[in-house]
Amino acid sequence: NTSLGGGITNSGYLSITNSTVTLNSDGVWSDSGILFFVNTLIAGNSGLNIRNDGTIDLSSRNNAIGDAAVSGMPTGNQNYYNVIPDLGPLGGYGGYTLTHSLRCNNTYCTDRADVSSAPAYDQRGVIRNISFSDIGAFENQYQNSYQVINTNDSGPGSLRGAIANS
Numbered sequence: 001n002t003s004l005g006g007g008i009t010n011s012g013y014l015s016i017t018n019s020t021v022t023l024n025s026d027g028v029w030s031d032s033g034i035l036f037f038v039n040t041l042i043a044g045n046s047g048l049n050i051r052n053d054g055t056i057d058l059s060s061r062n063n064a065i066g067d068a069a070v071s072g073m074p075t076g077n078q079n080y081y082n083v084i085p086d087l088g089p090l091g092g093y094g095g096y097t098l099t100h101s102l103r104c105n106n107t108y109c110t111d112r113a114d115v116s117s118a119p120a121y122d123q124r125g126v127i128r129n130i131s132f133s134d135i136g137a138f139e140n141q142y143q144n145s146y147q148v149i150n151t152n153d154s155g156p157g158s159l160r161g162a163i164a165n166s
Contacts, residue, residue: 001089002101003050005023005025006025006026006029006045006047007021007025007026007027007028007045008021008027008028008029009026009028009029009030009031010029010030010031010033010035010054011030011031011032011033011044011054012033012034013033013034013036014028014030014033014034014035014036015036015037015038016028016035016036016037016038016040017037017038017040017117017118017119018038018039018040018113018118018119018122018133018135018136018137019040019041019101019136019137020040020041020087020099020136020137020138021040021041021045022042022043022044022045022085022087022100023044023045023046023090024039024045024046025045025046025047026045026046026047026048026049026051027042027043027045027047027049027050028042028049028050028051029048029051029052029053029068029137030051030052030053030054030055030056031048031054032053032054033054033055034054034055034056034057034062035050035052035054035055035056035057035060035150036056036057036059036149037056037060037061037063038060038061038062038063038114038117038132038133039062039063039113039114039117039118039135039136040063040064041063041064041083041085041108041109041134041135041136041137042063042064042065042066043064043065043066043083043084043085044066044084044085044087044123045066048067049065049066049067049070049091050065050067050070052070052071052072052073053061054072055072055092056070056071056072056073056074059074059077059080059133060073060074060077060116061074061077061078061079061117062077062078062079062112062113062135063078063079063080063112063135063156064080064083064085064108064109064135064136065079065080065083065084066082066083066084066085068081068082068138069081076163078112078114078141080108080112083108085100085106085108085109086102086103086106086108086109087100087101087102087103087106088100088101088102088161089155091155091157091161092157093124093138093157094124094125094126094149095123095124095125095126096124096125096140097123097124099123099124099137099138100136100137100138101138101140102134102136102138102139102140106134106140108135109134109135110134110140111129111132111133111134111138112134112135113129113133113134113135115128115129115132115133115141116166122134122137122138122139123137124138126139127139148162
């Protein structure tokens with residue numbers, strides 16, 4: 001529902017871990033519930049990235065948020081604000097679902113996750129780095145390099161896609 005959050009609307013308890021919420025009318029809206037975020041990128045939405053009319057769990061940490069401030073969100077805890085996401089286009093980067101890739105120079109997300117809270121695999125099923133994990137749904141595997149994995153003329157995995165993302 002684009003009038004009530006766009007990406008995610010919450011009225012209960014919502015826990016989001018290592019997710020990417022981007023390119024929605026609004027990112028996450030909590031009208032009366034409790035939000036908990038860890039290692040999550042919520043930025044690049046056309047309206048508010050987080051609209052909080054409920055409560056945010058004060059242990060929310062290691063997040064990259066596109067808004068300058070969020071009512072009730074802890075200001076410490078390795079939460080980064082005013083983030084401009086440096087993401088690749090929504091595409092097939094392996095795995096069964098589409099995702100946004102992290103570009104290698106994404107200073108807000110690369111190696112900034114709380115590794116003790118990160119799942120073992122990213123959205124694509126790629127093993128996360130156990131020493132330095134990334135914020136969001138996508139784990140970078142190749143710092144400053146890109147793989148060409150198909151013969152398409154353009155798009156993710158193509159030579160033109162790799163050049164465009166570099």
